[in-house]
Structure formats: structure tokens, C-alpha cells
Amino acid sequence: MNGLPARRLLLVHAHPDDESINNGLTMAKYAAEGAHVALVTCTLGEEGEVIPPSLAHLAADRDDALGAHRTGELAAAMAELGVTDHRFLGGPGRFRDSGMMGLPQNSRPGSFWSADVDEAAAHLVEVIRELRPQVLVTYDPDGGYGHPDHIQAHRVAMRAAELAAEGAYRRDLGEPHRIGKVYWNRVPRSAVEEGFARLREAGEKVPFPGVASPEDVPGVVPDERITAEITADERFVAAKAAAMRAHATQIAVDGPFFALSNDLAQPLFAQEFYELVQGAPGAGPGGREHDLFAGVEA
Numbered sequence: 001m002n003g004l005p006a007r008r009l010l011l012v013h014a015h016p017d018d019e020s021i022n023n024g025l026t027m028a029k030y031a032a033e034g035a036h037v038a039l040v041t042c043t044l045g046e047e048g049e050v051i052p053p054s055l056a057h058l059a060a061d062r063d064d065a066l067g068a069h070r071t072g073e074l075a076a077a078m079a080e081l082g083v084t085d086h087r088f089l090g091g092p093g094r095f096r097d098s099g100m101m102g103l104p105q106n107s108r109p110g111s112f113w114s115a116d117v118d119e120a121a122a123h124l125v126e127v128i129r130e131l132r133p134q135v136l137v138t139y140d141p142d143g144g145y146g147h148p149d150h151i152q153a154h155r156v157a158m159r160a161a162e163l164a165a166e167g168a169y170r171r172d173l174g175e176p177h178r179i180g181k182v183y184w185n186r187v188p189r190s191a192v193e194e195g196f197a198r199l200r201e202a203g204e205k206v207p208f209p210g211v212a213s214p215e216d217v218p219g220v221v222p223d224e225r226i227t228a229e230i231t232a233d234e235r236f237v238a239a240k241a242a243a244m245r246a247h248a249t250q251i252a253v254d255g256p257f258f259a260l261s262n263d264l265a266q267p268l269f270a271q272e273f274y275e276l277v278q279g280a281p282g283a284g285p286g287g288r289e290h291d292l293f294a295g296v297e298a
């Protein structure tokens with residue numbers, strides 16, 4: 001219908017780097033299998049902190065040039081994952097990074113947090129109606145960890161999925177399309193505990209000044225909430241690590257560990273986990289799906 005591959009996956013994220021940390025493995029695997037993998041990033045990540053001292057001048061409180069730089073990092077990360085369709089919601093710079101919760105940047109005109117959800121969602125409806133994905137991946141209502149842009153990305157993605165299916169809504173944005181399955185990014189408690197046990201065992205070999213705590217991992221839930229688990233070949237784990245490394249202003253990767261700007265080591269997960277929140281599960285009762293497209297029609 002749209003000339004695209006039979007299986008189509010859409011991911012909605014807040015900032016460049018979130019996609020590689022949360023879904024790098026999943027994106028690389030499906031892209032290699034020939035599915036259409038599309039990423040919509042809602043902001044350029046202008047308010048992020050900068051890790052390499054040589055690039056510190058890019059920060060919002062200095063040159064305010066981080067957005068353009070992170071656009072390049074995102075492109076490099078997508079090349080590592082084999083993903084060719086990556087876009088910014090409403091075009092690059094349409095919505096600005098809102099900064100951490102409680103900062104004055106939250107309410108600045110143009111910030112994503114201050115955007116009207118329906119107005120922002122209309123941009124995503126257009127993408128959904130163009131690509132007609134069977135599967136949508138985004139955050140839980142808390143955005144995984146309470147960052148305003150992550151919460152807003154959740155709201156916009158869920159609202160757009162609803163509006164895209166409505167026959168009476170904005171036919172100028174394309175023919176209505178109902179997304180078969182909607183997933184939220186999740187991490188099961190047991191995987192977090194196992195990952196941090198690995199960190200403790202590595203002890204002094206961990207190449208970062210400190211160690212994060214399980215509370216620093218977004219989207220952690222009891223294991224029984226997990227409905228899908230994506231495991232992939234070692235080369236896709238390597239692609240995920242390479243994509244994370246491409247976001248050099250935001251992430252430092254070392255072997256099976258990584259750190260954000262707080263310099264605290266976290267485990268790099270070689271599996272990715274999801275909770276199905278809309279659509280019928282493709283696995284048997286109580287079993288986890290191993291394919292996000294399980295049970296959907298091509």
C-alpha cells in the first residue's frame with residue numbers, strides 16, 4: 001500500500017540517545033530482518049549535559065549548539081543500527097528539550113513540555129498514516145523516570161495512535177490507520193538485579209568512578225508485567241553498543257557497562273523488554289512473546 005516492507009515498527013522517543021539505550025537491539029534486529037524501522041524523536045536534546053570536556057562549549061548555557069551536534073550523533077547511531085528512517089517530530093527544532101523536571105526551561109515557549117498534546121500528536125498522526133506501522137513502542141505514563149519530555153512523548157504517542165485510527169480526524173493527514181500493538185519500554189526487576197550483580201562482581205575493573213543504583217534504571221517493573229522479551233545475536237548487541245557510543249556527548253560505553261553524564265556505571269542490557277498495553281498478545285497464556293510482530297497481520 002505504501003511501498004514499504006510488510007512489517008513496520010515505529011518508535012517514539014524524547015531525545016537522541018534514548019532509542020539506542022532502550023531499543024538499540026530491537027531496532028538493529030528488525031532492520032536486519034528487513035522490517036521497516038522508523039524512529040520519531042521529539043526534541044533535539046538541547047538541554048543535555050555534555051560528557052567530553054572538549055565539547056563542553058556546546059551546552060545550552062554556553063554556545064547552545066548541542067541540538068545540531070546531537071542530530072549528527074543520532075544519524076551516526078542510526079547508521080550503526082541499520083535504521084534509515086529517523087525523523088524529528090514536526091521537523092528538526094520544532095519542539096525544544098524541556099530539561100529536567102522543575103527547571104525554568106520546562107515552561108519556556110517552544111519547549112516540548114509546554115506543547116499542546118493534540119497539536120504535537122497531529123505531526124505524529126501524519127507519520128503513522130504514512131507508514132502504517134503494526135507496532136508502536138514508547139514509554140510508560142511516567143516516561144520511565146519522570147523526565148518531562150519522556151512523559152510528554154508518552155502522551156503524544158498514545159494520543160496520536162488514537163487519533164490516527166479515527167475516521168473523522170484530519171483526513172488531510174492521510175487515511176486512518178489503527179496500530180495493531182502498542183508496547184511500553186520496560187525492564188524486569190530480575191534483569192536489573194542481575195545486571196547490578198554483574199557490576200559488583202566486576203569490582204575495581206569497572207572503568208567508571210562510581211556505580212549507579214537499580215533506581216537509576218528507567219521503567220523497572222515486577223517480572224510478571226513483562227510480556228515480550230527480545231533477544232538477539234551477539235552482533236546486534238555490538239550494534240547497540242556502537243549506537244550508544246555514537247551519542248558521545250551523552251554516553252560513555254566500556255564493554256558491558258556504560259555511564260551517562262553522572263559518571264555512574266550501569267549495566268548495558270543485551271536483552272530488551274516490553275509490556276504490551278494495546279492489542280492481542282501473540283504468545284500463549286502467561287508466556288512472553290519473542291517477536292513484537294507476533295500475531296499481527298502483515
Ligand SMILES: [Zn+2]
Pocket residue numbers: 014015018147150
Ligand atoms: Zn531522554
